[in-house]
Amino acid sequence: MPEQSPSPAPTVEQEPVVAGTQPLVLELPPTETDAKVEKSASKRLGLFGWVAIVWLALVTLSALLAPVLPVPAPDQHFIGHETEAISFAHPMGTDGTGQDMMARVIWGARASLLISVSSVVLGLILGGLLGLIAGYYRGKLDTFLTNLFNVFLAVPQLVLALALVAVFASDPAKVSSQFHWIVDWPVSQREFWLIISIGIVSIPIIGRIARASTLTWAQREFVLAARSMGAKNRRIMIRDVLPNVLPAMFSIALLGVAVVIVLEGGLSILGVGVPPSTPSWGNLIATGRNELTKIVGAAPQVILAPSVAIFLTVLALNYLGDVIRARFDVRESAI
Amino acid sequence: MRAVLQRLIQLLIVLVLVTIFCALLIDRVPGDVTYTLAPVATPQQRADLRHQLHLDKPVYVRYGEWVDGLVHGDLGCYYGTSGYSTASQCPDKVADRVKDALPISLALMVYAQVLALVLAIPLGVLTAYRAGSLFDKSVNTAAFALLAIPNFVLGLVLAYYVGSKLGWVEPTGWIPWGDDPVGHIKQAALPTISLAVGQVAVYMRLLRSDMIATLQEDFVTMARAKGLSPARILWRHALRPSSLTLLTVAGLNVGTLIGGAVVIENIFVIHGMGFLIADAIFRRQYVALQSYVAILAIGYVVVNFLVDILYAILDPRIRHARAVA
Numbered sequence: 277m278p279e280q281s282p283s284p285a286p287t288v289e290q291e292p293v294v295a296g297t298q299p300l301v302l303e304l305p306p307t308e309t310d311a312k313v314e315k316s317a318s319k320r321l322g323l324f325g326w327v328a329i330v331w332l333a334l335v336t337l338s339a340l341l342a343p344v345l346p347v348p349a350p351d352q353h354f355i356g357h358e359t360e361a362i363s364f365a366h367p368m369g370t371d372g373t374g375q376d377m378m379a380r381v382i383w384g385a386r387a388s389l390l391i392s393v394s395s396v397v398l399g400l401i402l403g404g405l406l407g408l409i410a411g412y413y414r415g416k417l418d419t420f421l422t423n424l425f426n427v428f429l430a431v432p433q434l435v436l437a438l439a440l441v442a443v444f445a446s447d448p449a450k451v452s453s454q455f456h457w458i459v460d461w462p463v464s465q466r467e468f469w470l471i472i473s474i475g476i477v478s479i480p481i482i483g484r485i486a487r488a489s490t491l492t493w494a495q496r497e498f499v500l501a502a503r504s505m506g507a508k509n510r511r512i513m514i515r516d517v518l519p520n521v522l523p524a525m526f527s528i529a530l531l532g533v534a535v536v537i538v539l540e541g542g543l544s545i546l547g548v549g550v551p552p553s554t555p556s557w558g559n560l561i562a563t564g565r566n567e568l569t570k571i572v573g574a575a576p577q578v579i580l581a582p583s584v585a586i587f588l589t590v591l592a593l594n595y596l597g598d599v600i601r602a603r604f605d606v607r608e609s610a611i
Numbered sequence: 612m613r614a615v616l617q618r619l620i621q622l623l624i625v626l627v628l629v630t631i632f633c634a635l636l637i638d639r640v641p642g643d644v645t646y647t648l649a650p651v652a653t654p655q656q657r658a659d660l661r662h663q664l665h666l667d668k669p670v671y672v673r674y675g676e677w678v679d680g681l682v683h684g685d686l687g688c689y690y691g692t693s694g695y696s697t698a699s700q701c702p703d704k705v706a707d708r709v710k711d712a713l714p715i716s717l718a719l720m721v722y723a724q725v726l727a728l729v730l731a732i733p734l735g736v737l738t739a740y741r742a743g744s745l746f747d748k749s750v751n752t753a754a755f756a757l758l759a760i761p762n763f764v765l766g767l768v769l770a771y772y773v774g775s776k777l778g779w780v781e782p783t784g785w786i787p788w789g790d791d792p793v794g795h796i797k798q799a800a801l802p803t804i805s806l807a808v809g810q811v812a813v814y815m816r817l818l819r820s821d822m823i824a825t826l827q828e829d830f831v832t833m834a835r836a837k838g839l840s841p842a843r844i845l846w847r848h849a850l851r852p853s854s855l856t857l858l859t860v861a862g863l864n865v866g867t868l869i870g871g872a873v874v875i876e877n878i879f880v881i882h883g884m885g886f887l888i889a890d891a892i893f894r895r896q897y898v899a900l901q902s903y904v905a906i907l908a909i910g911y912v913v914v915n916f917l918v919d920i921l922y923a924i925l926d927p928r929i930r931h932a933r934a935v936a
Contacts, residue, residue: 423621427628430915431908434870435888439904442892443639538761542874545763546889561764565878568771576771583764591759 325599328592335589339385348376350383350555359567359575369577372567377581380555384582387467387556392536394471396529399478404525406479407486412494412513422487425480433477434542440473441466441548466551470543474536485528489521523604530597534590541586557582615920622916629912633905634677635670637897647895648690660690664898681905687898705899708887709906715785716876716883720868722799723806724861730811735818735857736845742823751819754812762871766805766878773801783880802879806871810864817860821853828852855925862918866911873907 321329338345348354354366354374362369368377410421428436445466493499494517502512541558543549545565550556552563564579640647644666645657652660665673680686686705738747774782780801786794825831826849834844873885880886884903891899 423624427625427632429866430625430629430912431632431904432866432869432911434873435904435907438873438888438892439633439636439900442900443636443897444641534759541761541763542870545874545877546885547893561767565767568767568775579764579767579771583761583768586761586764587759590761591756594755594759 321599324595328595331588331592332596335385335585336389338382339389342383342386345382347379347382350379351375352379359578361575361577368581369575371564371578372575377577380560381557381581381585384555384557384560385585387550387554388537388540388558388586389533391467391470391474391540391550391556392533395474395536396478396532398471398475399482399532400525400529402475403479403482404486404521407483407488408490408513408518408521410483411487411490412509412517414491418487421483425483425487428477428480429484433481434539437470437473437477437539438543438546438548440476441469441543444473445469445548466548467554470540470548470550474539478532478536482525482528482532486521486525489524490517493517493520523600527597527600527604530593530600534593534597537586537590557586561586614923618916618919622912625912626909629908630678630681630905631674633901633908634674636901636904637664638670640897644897648897677901681902686902686906689894689896689899705902708899709884709902712883712887713906715881716872716885718788719799719802719806719876719881719883720865720872722803723810723868723872724865726803726807727810727814728861730807731814732818732850732854734811734815736822736850738815739819739822739826739853740841740845742819747819751816754815757808757812760808762805762809763874763878765808766802766875769801769805770879785879785881785883802875802881805875805878806868809871810868813864814857814861818853818857821856822849825849825853851925855922858922858925859918862915865914869907869911 352375354370354376356374357366357370358374359372360366360370360374366376366378368381370376371380406421406425410418431439445468499512499516502516507515537557540549540556541561544556544558544562547562549558549562552559560582561579564582567575567578637644643657644664645652645660649656649660661667665676668676684706686709688701688705689703734750738750741747770782773779780797782801784798786798788795831844831849834848839848872883873888875881876883876885877889884907888900888903891897891903
């Protein structure tokens with residue numbers, strides 16, 4: 277509870293006056309048109325929602341447990357078994373050099389999830405913070421931050437990410453000496469910069485949504501009440517506004533992870549994704565392209581296996597993001 | 612008019628910041644950039660290159676020179692691989708490549724945008740008209756599934772099955788309109804479809820939800836009471852007020868479209884801007900990369916500016932609101 281003011285009576289008297297002069301929720305935020313998401317018809321999870329959760333859990337678990345799962349090493353070459361179709365020994369077939377596709381897809385989930393989740397978390401922390409500040413304090417700071425977001429949004433996302441990665445990680449093998457103290461974990465320089473670059477790209481997108489959501493919540497009665505009880509801005513922001521903004525951010529985070537998985541694939545095709553030595557869903561597709569151009573013995577399963585993995589994961593994330601968004605729709609509950 | 616002017620100033624500020632970002636990209640290349648651009652060169656040549664890129668001058672001078680070059684169509688050179696280049700002797704100009712590549716990319720993006728809208732508008736209108744029906748539900752489910760297919764996956768699958776397996780078109784390549792119009796359309800079909808499918812889903816869902824809201828307005832009831840046909844109400848009365856969000860998103864989506872085209876061009880080996888970008892990254896030609904990024908970013912900013920203006924023209928309420936304010 278906030279510090280009790282010595283005389284609560286005056287605040288109670290003042291409240292209607294303030295509330296009367298300041299229309300509370302009348303000022304709507306600039307409409308955040310998110311084309312990808314439309315209010316889902318059902319607000320409950322439903323069968324499909326559970327299937328989505330199970331699939332995501334499966335993907336996450338297999339990514340985490342890849343080293344102990346009973347699958348061959350992703351770089352083990354089965355000589356004489358190149359470009360084999362689906363079989364009992366190789367449930368997703370093998371690629372052109374005889375590597376087991378299922379092992380590669382499972383290991384690929386590791387890199388894809390590592391990059392997408394870390395970069396979205398980075399974007400959530402920084403973008404959420406900036407959006408919260410902009411939406412709460414408004415005024416000049418808000419104008420400045422909104423314009424800053426707009427400048428970053430002025431560059432197409434993929435182009436921005438690719439420019440940043442291409443420039444920063446121009447040498448994929450070398451571990452950056454500058455960031456040696458951060459990158460002590462087993463992440464190559466390219467992956468590190470992918471996370472940073474995609475994180476930077478997602479800051480303005482998440483920031484704008486956090487701002488719009490904060491704008492509506494910061495106008496509500498309980499914020500006014502907290503303020504009149506003498507709560508400090510920081511406390512109101514963290515205790516009153518943030519918990520209400522979080523659901524919107526969480527649904528955006530799920531959609532964001534899906535977008536980043538696809539983005540990493542696009543960057544891989546352009547040659548700036550995860551280096552091929554570490555399988556990721558994106559670079560499996562990018563390197564699998566060569567398999568399709570073979571005149572004899574082309575093996576479409578080489579790109580189909582990671583493609584289906586991406587498709588199902590993105591579908592599940594989109595669906596859950598939609599459900600959460602519909603459930604906590606700010607515009608609905610604000611009235 | 613004042614709103615337009617205000618938007619114009621905003622546009623200029625954004626342009627300045629975006630160009631600063633692009634101009635200074637090269638500063639962030641780790642190590643000595645001349646070694647990256649031209650791995651084999653004499654010390655004298657390196658010094659010349661540094662001078663030519665204004666790396667020996669303060670940042671603001673470099674930015675000024677870079678913008679000056681951009682405005683005058685000097686987008687830099689390819690160094691190193693095709694022999695040593697200087698400002699006076701530049702056998703492989705970036706600008707020459709852009710001249711060939713930009714129309715191809717533009718054509719691809721325009722085709723994709725048109726195809727997406729042509730498919731999405733009728734679907735959006737009809738699903739809104741029959742909201743809740745089996746047709747509506749199945750179209751929505753299909754759209755939701757399509758949203759989850761990355762364009763490069765669709766591109767590869769189409770190139771492989773339609774191109775290689777069925778042999779209807781060449782799986783890769785691009786035929787200019789001037790050479791063979793029929794071949795051009797056939798060859799552009801697969802990349803256009805790969806780019807457009809995701810957008811169809813976005814636009815359709817958006818138009819549907821706006822249209823459903825519009826159809827509940829009084830003027831629609833009024834039109835219905837007057838006995839107008841549903842087709843006339845849908846297309847003449849309800850579509851225009853429902854299409855505003857669609858228009859904004861179509862403008863914003865140009866960014867997605869640019870990103871998509873960059874990837875799709877590499878899938879289908881189309882020598883557009885995206886192909887040049889991947890090539891520049893591969894050959895580590897960062898001067899060229901800067902120019903390409905700048906061109907795409909500036910194009911995107913300008914398109915969104917134009918959409919904003921168009922928005923005001925289409926919706927009288929906005930014109931009015933701005934005039935009052």
